[in-house]
Amino acid sequence: xxxxxxxxxxxxxxxxxxxxxxxxxxxxxxxxxxxxxxxxxxxxxxxxxxxxxxxxxxxxxxxxxxxxxxxxxxxxxxxxxxxxxxxxxxxxxxxxxxxxxxxxxxxxxxxxxxxxxxxxxxxxxxxxxxxxxxxxxxxxxxxxxxxxxxxxxxxxxxxxxxxxxxxxxxxxxxxxxxxxxxxxxxxxxxxxxxxxxxxxxxxxxxxxxxxxxxxxxxxxxxxxxxxxxxxxxxxxxxxxxxxxxxxxxxxxxxxxxxxxxxxxxxxxxxxxxxxxxxxxxxxxxxxxxxxxxxxxxxxxxxxxxxxxxxxxxxxxxxxxxxxxxxxxxxxxxxxxxxxxxxxxxxxxxxxxxxxxxxxxxxxxxxxxxxxxxxxxxxxxxxxxxxxxxxxxxxxxxxxxxxxxxxxxxxxxxxxxxxxxxxxxxxxxxxxxxxxxxxxxxxxxxxxxxxxxxxxxxxxxxxxxxxxxxxxxxxxxxxxxxxxxxxxxxxxxxxxxxxxxxxxxxxxxxxxx
Numbered sequence: 001x002x003x004x005x006x007x008x009x010x011x012x013x014x015x016x017x018x019x020x021x022x023x024x025x026x027x028x029x030x031x032x033x034x035x036x037x038x039x040x041x042x043x044x045x046x047x048x049x050x051x052x053x054x055x056x057x058x059x060x061x062x063x064x065x066x067x068x069x070x071x072x073x074x075x076x077x078x079x080x081x082x083x084x085x086x087x088x089x090x091x092x093x094x095x096x097x098x099x100x101x102x103x104x105x106x107x108x109x110x111x112x113x114x115x116x117x118x119x120x121x122x123x124x125x126x127x128x129x130x131x132x133x134x135x136x137x138x139x140x141x142x143x144x145x146x147x148x149x150x151x152x153x154x155x156x157x158x159x160x161x162x163x164x165x166x167x168x169x170x171x172x173x174x175x176x177x178x179x180x181x182x183x184x185x186x187x188x189x190x191x192x193x194x195x196x197x198x199x200x201x202x203x204x205x206x207x208x209x210x211x212x213x214x215x216x217x218x219x220x221x222x223x224x225x226x227x228x229x230x231x232x233x234x235x236x237x238x239x240x241x242x243x244x245x246x247x248x249x250x251x252x253x254x255x256x257x258x259x260x261x262x263x264x265x266x267x268x269x270x271x272x273x274x275x276x277x278x279x280x281x282x283x284x285x286x287x288x289x290x291x292x293x294x295x296x297x298x299x300x301x302x303x304x305x306x307x308x309x310x311x312x313x314x315x316x317x318x319x320x321x322x323x324x325x326x327x328x329x330x331x332x333x334x335x336x337x338x339x340x341x342x343x344x345x346x347x348x349x350x351x352x353x354x355x356x357x358x359x360x361x362x363x364x365x366x367x368x369x370x371x372x373x374x375x376x377x378x379x380x381x382x383x384x385x386x387x388x389x390x391x392x393x394x395x396x397x398x399x400x401x402x403x404x405x406x407x408x409x410x411x412x413x414x415x416x417x418x419x420x421x422x423x424x425x426x427x428x429x430x431x432x433x434x435x436x437x438x439x440x441x442x443x444x445x446x447x448x449x450x451x452x453x454x455x456x457x458x459x460x461x462x463x464x465x466x467x468x469x470x471x472x473x474x475x476x477x478x479x480x481x482x483x484x485x486x487x488x489x490x491x492x493x494x495x496x497x498x499x500x501x502x503x504x505x506x507x508x509x510x511x512x
Contacts (some may be wrong), residue, residue, distance in 0.1 A: 010142055011126075012121065013146070019171040024049050027045045027085055027106060034093045034371050044078045048107040049107055056115020057118075060120055071120045074117060074396065077473075081109050081113065082171065086167070090217075109318050129363050163235045164274040170211055172433065179203075181260065195316070216456035240256070250331060267468045268437070269296055270469040272296060273300055273397065277299075277395070280391075283305050283306055283360055287363070296365045298332045301340070360393075361393060369492075370503055376494060378492055384415050395446070396451065400434070404504050408502040411488075412490065418450075421489050434446060
């Protein structure tokens with residue numbers, strides 16, 4: 001093979017490497033979005049891809065003739081299967097009960113085809129005058145550089161601007177472009193040239209159509225997943241935000257998980273906010289971790305003595321949406337537009353590590369700990385950081401999942417808060433009182449009230465307007481029935497993340 005032909009193949013190596021890793025990331029991300037538990041989904045996908053690639057590499061030894069033709073045929077097949085992968089997985093999740101089987105087939109099929117690519121290219125290049133040493137060096141270097149390019153593009157460019165489905169179609173077109181490049185350049189050397197062009201053209205039409213209409217396809221399938229009309233859908237670098245509406249019921253979903261319903265969110269947010277605000281000796285400065293929808297800030301702003309609220313939410317699209325959209329701002333009473341509210345788009349742990357301030361009240365309005373990224377925000381280390389930022393007479397309130405559906409997870413959070421060291425506390429640790437409330441959209445829901453000082457529940461009262469909470473109701477929340485009684489659990493630490501296991505196991509057992 002001449003030098004220019006070798007260059008074409010080496011360019012193909014780079015493009016193939018980029019698209020190969022993108023498919024792996026797409027399948028893992030789709031699984032995380034649809035099924036949750038991102039660690040499990042990515043572990044399964046990576047394992048399947050690598051195993052299938054090994055099988056594909058092994059099978060290349062049975063290809064002994066027409067290596068270039070086989071390579072281009074494989075590129076067409078990878079382009080079609082990889083390009084359609086996200087759409088296929090969404091469709092199986094939406095219309096069947098066989099998502100896992102589909103994921104195994106898609107990941108296995110793509111991985112096996114990818115496994116053919118590099119060995120075939122090395123063998124084709126070896127037909128020329130390059131030494132094996134140079135061939136392997138050049139191919140592997142471009143393969144690794146391509147993987148790096150894909151890993152940078154996926155979270156920072158592709159997901160936020162194109163979404164998962166359109167990204168997979170785009171890189172399917174990239175594989176097909178590699179096939180077309182080979183067809184055009186090596187046409188004199190290809191047997192079955194006309195047939196190969198027909199296959200490439202058909203694949204390009206299928207994948208290109210998918211790219212053009214993927215937005216409609218995503219909307220159509222998400223409308224099947226969500227029972228109500230979708231009024232807003234956006235994939236950010238951090239999560240997929242979905243808002244649905246049916247009559248006067250507005251619902252927010254993050255990565256497919258319900259965060260609130262406007263029909264009853266006041267029950268959740270009043271219960272989260274007012275016990276802590278009532279317990280704290282002062283209410284001048286408040287920190288909210290999470291709460292990007294502004295509902296928690298709305299409740300806090302009912303207290304006239306509040307001078308400042310720092311709201312820390314890592315997703316700027318979330319806070320922008322609930323600040324700038326007039327319809328959504330009505331739901332939080334315009335709280336994110338209030339000059340007393342300062343929004344900081346940063347990871348909560350990083351904020352606590354760098355923040356020099358002390359707060360009278362800290363509210364943790366974070367999503368449930370269903371993966372390791374969220375689980376770290378409920379660890380002993382994290383609550384230790386929280387304790388450093390809380391005034392000795394201050395109060396902490398923690399959204400703590402369900403004491404009924406995920407009882408071990410709930411009591412793990414309670415026990416972890418109680419175990420966290422607080423240097424300036426009277427006993428060196430938090431004083432903790434768990435409580436619960438019924439929120440119809442979620443069922444029985446739990447919270448943890450904590451303070452560096454002893455907690456006197458008789459001091460709790462309601463001094464601001466509420467729709468649900470009063471003194472009698474608030475007193476009853478701290479009483480647990482026998483089927484939600486305290487449990488001994490392990491402490492959630494950064495190095496074990498046992499809380500994530502408790503949480504996922506609890507909901508798995510309940511849903512069986």
